[in-house]
């Protein structure tokens with residue numbers, strides 16, 4: 019079969035083109051989609067748990083058509099569809115280079131370590147071919163050799179722990195092929211040393227770096243250039259896209275190569291991730307880091323003059339002072355009083371800007387400066403521009419807010435943030451209008467059977483649509499119970515009554531449950547009320563890392579896990595061990611969150627109805643995700659509970675009910691007992 023032409027309309031620019039060969043156009047494989055997925059086909063002969071899934075074949079056909087016709091596609095495929103194979107097979111057949119972007123690491127690992135080797139074996143049983151695929155993580159997962167070598171020349175390590183980590187990394191650097199920190203199991207997640215030597219882009223010298231040829235990022239990029247399938251996550255994808263956009267698609271911007279198509283799996287997360295990369299964020303930590311990096315580098319190069327020391331001292335002091343003046347508050351909150359703040363503290367803002375200017379010109383004036391000094395000058399200027407935008411911009415499509423987070427060693431990190439209120443116009447212009455084919459898929463994209471909400475939020479105007487039939491028999495596999503008698507979850511009486519009902523339900527299900535909450539406070543309150551009251555082992559989010567808790571849940575008979583939002587998605591527990599998912603209330607986003615509040619305000623101001631256009635659909639997607647934890651295979655069976663009966667009593671409740679899979683529904687506790695064989 020004919021292959022498609024070279025990537026003439028492709029969107030991405032290559033950054034190491036001179037040293038890389040274009041990907042050769044591979045021929046489409048000889049096996050048709052039907053011959054692959056249908057009974058008696060390749061999949062049935064090679065997959066031990068093969069079942070014919072109509073939805074899987076339909077999805078593969080839709081993806082193939084989109085790739086061939088260079089169109090966008092949005093497709094909802096429920097759990098059990100086998101959607102990764104449904105897009106991988108047409109991608110391989112297309113002969114195009116395709117980027118696959120996922121929301122979670124689990125899915126990236128499944129694609130790279132399970133699905134692709136499986137397909138390689140299935141398509142080339144005698145080793146007559148190979149799939150060229152690579153797995154790219156965010157740059158901060160990789161070691162920067164230059165920084166490590168600089169540290170070796172002049173170690174600036176604090177404490178015994180850092181010295182120990184440094185030794186382990188230095189030994190590993192000599193043998194690792196990838197520079198991926200995942201190989202260093204002993205390095206703690208929050209290692210402060212790693213943060214000083216990772217390969218983040220803002221500190222990278224690019225082709226001018228003395229370690230460029232042996233750089234792990236260069237190597238990763240080279241591998242990507244030689245691959246047909248490039249697996250990334252949404253964070254890396256949008257970080258790359260925003261860098262390219264800022265650099266106006268300069269040939270050396272970004273690390274992802276040209277691609278004929280992008281498949282966004284777990285596509286329901288795109289709006290949030292895109293919003294964070296098309297925004298601006300300046301923190302007190304960034305000032306401190308810049309000063310530290312300049313100081314260390316100039317000291318090493320014996321260039322730290324008295325005037326430069328003075329410039330650094332002044333910048334440090336000005337930054338500390340300025341961030342201390344910002345409005346007080348915990349967590350995330352809107353910075354609505356920017357104008358008043360500037361009226362009162364304009365001098366301090368100007369003082370900080372002048373300190374940046376002073377450092378910038380000191381750096382410029384250095385004679386015969388090493389390459390990294392140009393990078394420091396660029397970072398200084400970037401801070402100046404971004405700070406100016408954060409304090410003075412009148413952009414109506416941006417919400418300005420502040421976030422305070424506790425760091426290690428009692429450090430308080432203060433972030434000044436600007437986030438686009440509506441990412442749709444940005445994504446439309448710099449992604450969907452330029453990309454020849456984007457496929458957006460997830461188990462949760464449609465609301466009431468329609469994609470209007472997703473398309474509006476993402477600016478995806480022209481796309482084919484498909485909601486695939488489920489492979490599961492939801493009506494017999496799951497019972498959905500809503501207690502009609504509990505008080506409204508917004509009332510103070512709710513928690514005590516809800517805890518009582520949870521206890522009763524867990525007795526019926528013999529534990530084996532996730533109890534999922536919309537807030538930590540509610541989770542802790544209910545957990546405390548039930549502690550000592552249940553005869554089953556109780557696990558609480560926060561008591562151990564997420565993966566360890568999940569492992570314990572899988573291994574502990576009758577366990578009950580109390581958790582919040584991070585367990586609503588990307589968690590897969592098959593079998594009887596998880597027989598019940600209880601959700602405390604309809605998961606509306608916190609209305610006081612600055613980004614949510616700004617989106618609501620903007621929709622209402624434009625004459626829309628934010629509640630129905632934004633808050634309800636967003637909550638529907640989240641609820642579908644949460645309930646999606648229960649039925650993970652054809653053999654799973656269990657109970658879903660929503661303790662919030664507004665789903666029955668309020669008019670908007672219908673939207674939720676109509677969006678959920680066709681579970682058998684009840685409001686009668688007796689039917690729950692019968693479902694579990696209790697008469």
Ligand code: SF4
Nearest residue numbers: 162164222223227233
């Ligand atoms: S090219 Fe960039 S990431 Fe690579 S070693 Fe040099 S500075 Fe580090």
